[in-house]
């Protein structure tokens with residue numbers, strides 16, 4: 001079954017893409033700030049066949065509704081919960097990148113019945129600090145996303161990928177993000193510190209970092225992954241903040257090894 005649909009929670013319509021057999025083990029993907037569910041386009045075809053694969057656009061992004069900013073992490077976690085519940089999912093492997101990884105942590109804390117394992121990619125229990133997000137919000141409000149797009153691309157990608165034409169697809173995606181959606185998510189990240197609750201998680205977890213990541217550097221990712229006993233940490237070399245875009249084959253290989261090791265499917 002290959003399905004594109006909208007689900008509505010709290011008056012906000014969320015755009016969801018669902019693939020694979022309804023009763024199969026599920027993998028749910030959550031995107032990062034300034035991207036949408038296309039973040040996973042190159043990964044999905046490389047996953048083991050027979051999984052239920054659900055991707056959605058975070059509120060304010062892609063084809064989901066764009067409520068006025070600010071948003072809270074509680075709202076983002078409830079959105080993810082609503083997506084899982086709408087598809088009657090249980091025991092999912094939840095894969096989140098950057099703010100998507102914060103949502104993954106929040107959902108695993110809130111709904112242990114829904115999440116059996118995590119992939120926390122290029123993320124942390126806390127990303128940045130109040131001043132960083134205040135400054136980012138002020139820049140977007142006064143100058144717009146286009147004005148800071150090149151600076152963002154240098155955080156997202158290694159120098160080699162930044163210089164390539166392939167980067168333009170991602171720059172276009174960032175610049176097309178509605179201002180309210182971008183600002184809303186910035187507020188949610190600014191208000192989030194999962195350090196204590198994430199320390200209480202006891203589920204299989206894979207952490208992925210990129211050696212050239214200018215947004216969530218490897219040491220920051222590792223600090224969060226180390227909070228969870230028994231977790232695994234993988235450092236991908238010569239990639240930045242979006243390794244699933246920059247090195248999809250290597251990224252999918254890490255996911256697939258983890259899927260095999262935890263017997264998910």
Ligand SMILES: O=C(O)CC1=CCC(=O)O1
Pocket residue numbers: 031032033034097098099100127152155189215241
């Ligand atoms: O700084 C960026 O644009 C990267 C980023 C931080 C949080 C997120 O989701 O993306």
